[in-house]
Amino acid sequence: MVLTSDNTSRRVMTLYMGTGLALTALMMFAGLMLRASQAGWMPMSPGQFYAVLTLHGAVVIVALMLCGMGGLWFLMRRLTSLSAGTALIAYACIAAGAAAVIAATLFGGFAGLYTFLAPLPFHGSWPYWSTGAFLIGMTLITIGWMAWCMQMLGAVLRAYGGALGALAWDFVWHRKVFDASGRPLPPPEAFPALMAGFDGMLAGMSAMLLGVALIVRWIDARVLINPLWAKNLTYFFAHTYANLIIYMLAALIYVGMPYATGRKYHTSTALVVGWWCSMLLTLTNYFHHLYMDFVQPGPFQYLGELSSYLSAVPVTVVTIFSALMLVWRSGMKWTLGAIFMYAGLIGWVVGGIGAEIDATVPFNTHLHNTLWVPAHFHTYLVGGCVLFAVGWVFLCLESRSIRRTGTLMRWAVGLLTFGGMVVFLMGFYCAGAYGVPRRYAIESPPGPELAKIASIGATVMIIGFALAFAEGVRLRFGYPDGEATMRIGQEVEA
């Protein structure tokens, strides 16, 4: 199986994913500091706590976006025309924006949080310049993101004959016409690319609109911004960004799991329709963030719950179920790459269950803005997205290295990483169930006790990831001399 010997696409992927995973690792330590502070083990003032929390939230989203963007760009570069120059410009904008966010929080003490609900950024105890630096940083990140989305959307539309071709419209509704046309059928990984490009552009536009409005308000305090309008825009772009991360990483499943199992994954009607649904539902389920805003128009609340519920259908019926069918009695070798990828599917489902419970309006009354919220999104970000990205890196390493990971190492990495992760996450879930509010520098009982348990779990998990990193380095030094071809992925024509 020959996949790609395109060094440029490998380098771009390495740049994006390397930066993304490095930032993720740093933010794991930042997150551990926050939980240790809530446990009473690490003294932090509220100002420091919230500045680090702001940094942690904003940078993790950017870091995992970079992982998804890099992986998807690499996969689509094999199939479409993508310019490395544009990808580098997008990366530079995002890197500059991330640097501004880091400066605003670490040096300026900006603590308006990564959701920066207006008008809070202008009512804080931090220096005024740090608000501007943070807003300009987030705007730069959005510019980079939109440049990437525009490039990806354009490439997919060109490659598959416009919007209807990229959506595989005729493949679903007019099969005979499609077969006779001889047009290429988009492979499974093209659908996450289309969705990221299209939904990502819409989310980016709302982020830009809000970002510019807030920057104008920062320059001129007389400017008034409607808080409900700002809240809708904030959650629309932030929720869509967070969702698109995992959908982009789904492309790695579509290529990684067939490689690991030795089976084929092809585009089917169910897959196509599933992605159509995901493209639409991802744009409307953000309403569940505003259930407790009773002034929000009522139909949006109903739509939020229904849309959030139905989001589970394409994910579990198409992507997850298909992955399980690939693994079923496949004789798959449980390498670290396969273990991480498979475990990521579990994190996605379990996090989704937590999310669906919270997305039920009557339950949301008891869970909204408690630690249940970080519980579910940490489940699918750490237990899903991070594992997909790490799993993909290991599949790439394993495909080229002559070294193999021993059984003891696989068990050690698995037990430490997943055992620690379960303890860490249960600290959040239990605290949420006992009504402990999220974003409290000082928590009420049983928050501190649960934070101690969670901190221990997070430490064990980080040790597991560190062990995996060391094993990854060992595999990397096992490349044969002169071997330049990465063997993972589906065959594509040169």
Next chain:
Amino acid sequence: MGVAVKLLVMFLVLASAAIAIFLVVAYSTHLPVREQHDIQQRGYAIRGRWFLSLVLFLIASFAASIPFYPYMSATAALAPARKVPVIAEQYAFIMPSRLPVGKAIIFEVTSRDVNHDFGIYNPQGNLIAQVQAMPDYTNYLRLIFHEPGQYTARCLEYCGIGHAIMAKTFTVGDK
């Protein structure tokens, strides 16, 4: 047991069932290998049933949840109730310290500065109701306290570095 703890139990049951399925599928890789096309027909049949069951379950859950939405209907808004204004500001709630038990109350919740959230904890520490407190808007929360005692209102929307200390205790009933 508070509602949220019951939700935790429900979550653990559902998550355990999902993990069990993944473990069974993972174990199957140790069984004799089968060709992909041999398992596809049966797999697609199971997928079809899963699709139908899931969609029906989700739509039924949606319909079942609607009567329990916390939003005040027009009828409820016109029903007799004591109006209690609540003004949130960094980092305090301005509201009465004593409220009646067993009588309908409509909290009129707004904010003087940034977004806050008015979350009400009962004497056992369970979060029983909440609504956002927003500048320029008033949110109406209808509630009946069935149990006397000391309740606590906490801010549940991040509002600045004093967020964690923004709380107000109030007494329900004559105690």
